[in-house]
Amino acid sequence: MLLNRRQVLTAAGVAGASMLIGTGRAAAEPNGWEGWLAANRGHVGAVIDDGRGGRLSHRPHQEQPLASAVKAVHAAGYALAVGQGRVRPDEQVRVGDWEKYYYGLDGGAHQASMADLGIASANGVTADDPDRLVSLDDLAKVAVLHSDNAAADFVRTRVGDASLRAAALSCGWPGVDTRSIAGEVLMLILPDRAPADPSQRKRVGDLLAAQALHDPRLQLEIIGRFPDIPATYDGQRPWARQTWHGSAAGLHRLHRSVAGGRFPQARTHLERAFPGPLPKGVKAIGFKGGSLPGVLTMAYTVRWEDGRIGTGVLLAEEVDESLSTKAGELADLVLGPLLDPASLRDLRATLVA
Structure with a gap:
């Protein structure tokens, strides 16, 4: 007799389902994400194009775990x-x-x-x-x-x-x-x-x-x-x-194509994460990220009212638990360069020796 899904999950005791995202109990990383990125450039892949000529590319073709991205x-x-x-x-x-x-x-x-x-x-x-x-x-x-x-x-x-x-x-x-x-x-x-x-x-x-x-x-x-x-x-x-891998360049091309209208249903769902209010001049922001133990990934798109599209992808591996619960801070470092040229300069200085 086949077990139904409720029997399987209840018997397995999946109330502890958060185990795949860490407990967040480790001490805080004193240097934050900027310090970690500068010290771990070999564990980072990034491609950022702000849609107005500002670009950053760091280990773009290196395959890394993607998590839910x-x-x-x-x-x-x-x-x-x-x-x-x-x-x-x-x-x-x-x-x-x-x-x-x-x-x-x-x-x-x-x-x-x-x-x-x-x-x-x-x-x-x-x-x-x-x-x-x-x-x-x-x-x-x-x-x-x-x-x-x-x-x-x-x-x-x-x-x-x-x-x-x-x-x-x-x-x-x-x-x-x-x-x-x-x-x-x-x-x-x-x-x-x-x-x-x-x-x-x-x-x-x-x-x-x-x-x-x-x-x-x-x-x-x-x-x-x-x-x-x-x-x-x-x-x-x-x-x-050992989970599924991909490159920052590949993920970047996918998001840029979707934001450009290649797959409307996908764009709709990716842009649900930011229903508003949006920064002045921005029509929509799309996002999909992911996390697994040791892995944090971010992918953003910004569609401007003047038709410009900015896309930013950053893949981080070998992330210590001390930073695993600070995803919001990393998100700011990825989205910021799509909205502000100064933020792009700062990230470039952090990642490019």
């Missing part, structure tokens, strides 16, 4: 499928089918998604009514706005992995890494299932995630192994280093 690719793949008429934004999806991809280790993103969509959850983990319907566009929205891993995986499955790769390629990003997020999470829960060869992680993770949807023995094994997951930030850093 990769979900901009899911949004673009969804928008491509909509534009091709293969899916409809108003297509109805059972919440239970969405939650089949949910393993709880998302820092509360799924709960935020349910609250946003008005879905009741008495147990605080999964929906009360698995037969409740939401639209496919709702899932694309919460995958971006709340970084819901299960929503991103459902969208990927529905539109096809090839759609994600084709959307990225059309923006100038070939070879994008579009692994199953659930597959990577399952390799955290079941590290013995992870392949020794890193090049096989996508294949193995995809197969493992697909098996977990239907195999009751594997579901029971997952439940039994939850207590063994490394519970600390540093304990999970080796796993996070």
